[in-house]
Amino acid sequence: MNIKEVTADTILKEAQAMKIEKYRLIQICATKVEEGNIELLYTFGDRNDEAHFRFVTDGKTPIPSISHLYWPAFLYENEIHDLYGIHVDNMVLDYRGGLYRTAEKAPMVKE
Amino acid sequence: MATRSVVPFGPQHPVLPEPIHIDLVLEDEKVIEAIPSIGFIHRGLEKLVEKKDFQEMVYVAERICGICSFGHGYGYVDAIEHIMSIEVPERAKYLRMILFELSRLHSHLLWLGLLADAFGFESLFMDTWRIREGILDMFEESTGGRVIFSINKVGGVRRDIPDEMLKRFVKKLDEIESEVGVAARAFLEDSAVKTRLCGIGKLTAREAEELGCCGPMLRASGIRRDTRKLGYLAYDDIDFDIIASDVGDSYARTEVRLGEIFQSIDIIRQAVSKLPGGETEAPVKGFPDGEYMTRIEQPRGEACYYVKANGKKFIQRMRVRTPTFANIPALTKILQGCDMADVPIMVVTIDPCISCTER
Numbered sequence: 001m002n003i004k005e006v007t008a009d010t011i012l013k014e015a016q017a018m019k020i021e022k023y024r025l026i027q028i029c030a031t032k033v034e035e036g037n038i039e040l041l042y043t044f045g046d047r048n049d050e051a052h053f054r055f056v057t058d059g060k061t062p063i064p065s066i067s068h069l070y071w072p073a074f075l076y077e078n079e080i081h082d083l084y085g086i087h088v089d090n091m092v093l094d095y096r097g098g099l100y101r102t103a104e105k106a107p108m109v110k111e
Numbered sequence: 112m113a114t115r116s117v118v119p120f121g122p123q124h125p126v127l128p129e130p131i132h133i134d135l136v137l138e139d140e141k142v143i144e145a146i147p148s149i150g151f152i153h154r155g156l157e158k159l160v161e162k163k164d165f166q167e168m169v170y171v172a173e174r175i176c177g178i179c180s181f182g183h184g185y186g187y188v189d190a191i192e193h194i195m196s197i198e199v200p201e202r203a204k205y206l207r208m209i210l211f212e213l214s215r216l217h218s219h220l221l222w223l224g225l226l227a228d229a230f231g232f233e234s235l236f237m238d239t240w241r242i243r244e245g246i247l248d249m250f251e252e253s254t255g256g257r258v259i260f261s262i263n264k265v266g267g268v269r270r271d272i273p274d275e276m277l278k279r280f281v282k283k284l285d286e287i288e289s290e291v292g293v294a295a296r297a298f299l300e301d302s303a304v305k306t307r308l309c310g311i312g313k314l315t316a317r318e319a320e321e322l323g324c325c326g327p328m329l330r331a332s333g334i335r336r337d338t339r340k341l342g343y344l345a346y347d348d349i350d351f352d353i354i355a356s357d358v359g360d361s362y363a364r365t366e367v368r369l370g371e372i373f374q375s376i377d378i379i380r381q382a383v384s385k386l387p388g389g390e391t392e393a394p395v396k397g398f399p400d401g402e403y404m405t406r407i408e409q410p411r412g413e414a415c416y417y418v419k420a421n422g423k424k425f426i427q428r429m430r431v432r433t434p435t436f437a438n439i440p441a442l443t444k445i446l447q448g449c450d451m452a453d454v455p456i457m458v459v460t461i462d463p464c465i466s467c468t469e470r
Contacts, residue, residue: 025323026406026413027417027430027432029417029428029430031419031427031428031430032427041417043404043415048341050406052404071321071322072322074440075440082150093146095148098148098150099148099149100149101150101151101153102150102155107155107158108155
């Protein structure tokens with residue numbers, strides 16, 4: 001897997017470049033890593049080609065939404081908010097924690 | 112002036128085998144906006160990587176859903192096999208492909224039944240599910256299970272399927288093919304059925320692409336994309352075309368799925384005729400260390416399986432992006448401007464699998 005390491009500040013620029021190249025959004029995935037950090041992996045695709053971008057966030061700092069570039073991203077971003085507790089800024093459709101009905105908040109980061 | 116109101120659709124509704132909720136904003140009988148929400152059956156299965164080792168997680172992956180069970184198990188083990196550089200024997204690849212196509216058959220037949228039930232053709236619903244029973248019998252005979260097969264394991268398949276049994280299955284599939292042919296005439300030629308499907312829930316190719324659709328939903332809108340063409344398992348050895356339609360309505364989605372039933376039968380025939388002999392599993396040594404993302408074509412469309420491991424018994428992350436998750440944004444689009452009476456048909460035509468979606 002070839003993954004390009006980016007930052008929360010540059011992910012929008014990368015997503016925009018993908019959009020210009022006519023890549024589609026395949027998925028966004030969050031993974032709990034060491035010291036309470038969360039890794040975010042964005043995957044774009046064009047036919048057989050895949051492009052992966054990754055950055056690490058502390059879970060408390062809001063991250064930018066790419067949903068104004070890729071509209072379906074709102075679903076992934078709401079999922080990340082509900083399961084990992086990461087606030088995503090400027091989602092085109094913000095469920096405010098109501099996409100998943102979980103018994104406790106951010107269950108995927110619980111020990 | 113039209114009266115505006117909000118009507119909740121689901122989570123419990125006669126056409127929904129699983130719960131999804133949609134807030135429908137109506138102006139008289141027309142849907143102006145649809146806002147879906149899920150989360151009624153979220154089970155946190157992905158978090159179980161913390162408690163189940165990488166071999167046991169196959170069972171968890173298979174239990175994500177009862178319809179796409181085989182594909183989930185396969186997607187997970189394929190990612191692990193890539194990370195561990197395991198060369199799966201050719202026979203195991205073919206057996207997995209045969210079982211995968213049988214899964215597609217039973218899933219599409221199940222969907223056809225649900226569709227017939229949604230537009231009120233009860234005998235057609237019962238007929239398609241009767242045909243589907245024949246596929247489930249094959250699963251039971253070859254794997255021991257009708258819903259969860261537990262035949263996939265890291266390195267190959269847990270048991271071999273004798274050549275004689277597979278040849279018998281091909282004969283049985285000949286009968287199923289002619290039975291589906293009769294049912295297909297009702298789905299595609301009956302004037303009352305066409306009234307309920309033609310021109311309903313139209314999605315253009317551009318919209319389907321921009322909304323991130325996949326599977327029959329995408330192909331019915333004219334985009335010829337099928338993840339099987341990436342050539343995983345033994346699909347490279349099989350001669351098949353991508354089935355698509357340029358119309359993009361509910362009828363086109365039915366047509367594509369019916370076409371895929373006949374195509375799956377043909378793929379199984381080709382696979383059985385080319386089935387190599389030999390081992391069905393490769394040895395597995397050590398623990399996975401690395402990360403990989405597998406993309407496969409589930410009956411409902413492209414599914415992604417991301418696995419990250421750090422050389423320990425327990426992997427760090429298993430993430431499944433299911434086809435229904437990718438098709439939900441398109442559902443909101445096709446519902447805009449439709450009649451309230453057509454909402455159930457349109458929800459059914461994306462073939463929603465909510466267990467998969469919520470995991």
